[in-house]
Amino acid sequence: MLLGSSFVFVCDSDFSVIKNGGVVYENGEIIEVGIFEELRAKYQNLDSRFYEDSVLLPAFINAHIHFEFGANHFHFDYGGFPQWLSSVMKNRDDVLDKIDSIICDEISSQLECGVGSVGAISSYGLDMQALAQSPLKVVYFNEAIGSNPAAIDMLFSDFKARFERSLALSSSTFFPAIAIHSPYSVHNVLARHIINIAKANQSLLSTHFLESKAEREWLSHGKGWFLDFYTNVLKIPNPKPFYTIDEFFELFSGLRAVFVHMTNATQSELRATLDSHHSIITCPRSNKLLDGKIFNLNALRSATKSTQCKAFDVDSLDSANLDSARIALASNSPTSSTIATHHHTTNHLAIGTDGMSSNFNLNLLDELRAGLLCMDTNIENLAKELLLMATHNGAKALNLNNGILQKGRLADFAIFHIPHITNSTQPHLHFIMSAQKVSTLILSGKVIL
DSSP states (O other), X not given: OEEEEEXXXXXXXXXXXXXXXXXXXXXXXXXXXXEHHHHHHHOTTSOEEEEEEEEEEEOEEEEEEEOTTTTOSSOSOOSSHHHHHHHHHHHHHHHHTTGGGTHHHHHHHHHHTTEEEEEEEESSSTTHHHHHTSSSEEEEEEEEOBOOGGGHHHHHHHHHHHHHHHHHTOOSSEEEEEEXXXXXXXXXXXXXXXXXXXHHHXXXXXXXXXXXXXXXXXXXXXXXXXXXXXXXISOOSSOOOSOOHHHHHHTTTTSXXXXXXXXXXXXXXXXXXXXXXXXXXXXXHHHHHHHSOOOOHHHHHHHSXXXXXXXOOGGGTTOTTOGGXXXXXXXXXXXXXXXXXXXXXXXXXXXXXXXXXXXXXXXXXXXXXXXHHHSOSOHHHHHHHHHHHTTHHHHHHHTOSOSSOOTTSBOOEEEEEOTTGXXXXXXXXXXXXXXXXXXXXXXXXXXXX
């Protein structure tokens, strides 16, 4: 099958864009990417379709999402991490009671905004069966949580049971993984047990880390709001942090992990994360609602070794006819044949919506728009970076074989009809501003929507 559209976003590291481009795929994999008419002449035996006034790009990857709190409607408080966490502790049972009626709707909403893959964090396993049976590609992070030393055996037993259930559901679209909730909520003895299971199964790991000023103060100095929380709420006498910041980070040594949030990380901590080949996931709206901060993209740039713009590598797309497809979006002409070689951000930063406990919807398009408006950087370059976070970088973070239009990658595409986009000289920016609902969603070569 050959599909084409007014613009094709390849979502490689240079953010290559093909005007009137096309993608050939067969048996669920991409065969070739290039100019639509040239591909149609080459593959005359294939069915083809061209989408006018549309953008074709890799299906989005919502790299960090909690489905289990989808029933939240005004149960939780915002404006500060301590008050939010207190409200979650108080009201979470009421929210979880209503989960069954919500999960399928949340899965549908992901598909409708062009998401084909998710990194789903599950604390209770309540969403496991529905996600395993969904069209989504799911990296399913079984989450360990618990700080009471007297309950470690019970907590570990519960975790192992959930993890084994998820392993039994493993498939070409469902990938069990492991999450350690956070350094303030998981006892170090429990965490070591979990890490041993991750090593034995070579599992991808996830954790919430340095999400708030309160967390940093607790890990660094053993005081502040968490001292009061452990003393007066959890009734633990003379509480101490389970780890320093460095000790928690060392837990993941030799493993692949995604560190979520990191809004209160220093530049050296960001550098250490990248040096260890981990990924970072940002959730802009959640971070703003809970701690009043957005991830510092400029600090991450400074932590990343400077990367010079490089010439476009045709072989990276395995298409001999891409030369005429290259365009420079900085040019006033939408038919310019010069490639835009923007490469300003690390390829280790992905994006997610978090959950309804800390957001007002789980629409990744809205998350991209929030990032566009809140992150402090050049808006045209940022639009490219955000789209890479939601595609190529998300695939890298979750170890998925999609997120880029490249030979041998899975045929996971989202096509959006956007009136008048054909005339745009900034289609990447106008796409984020205007895209609302996917027109066609194809996952592993199968039409889902």
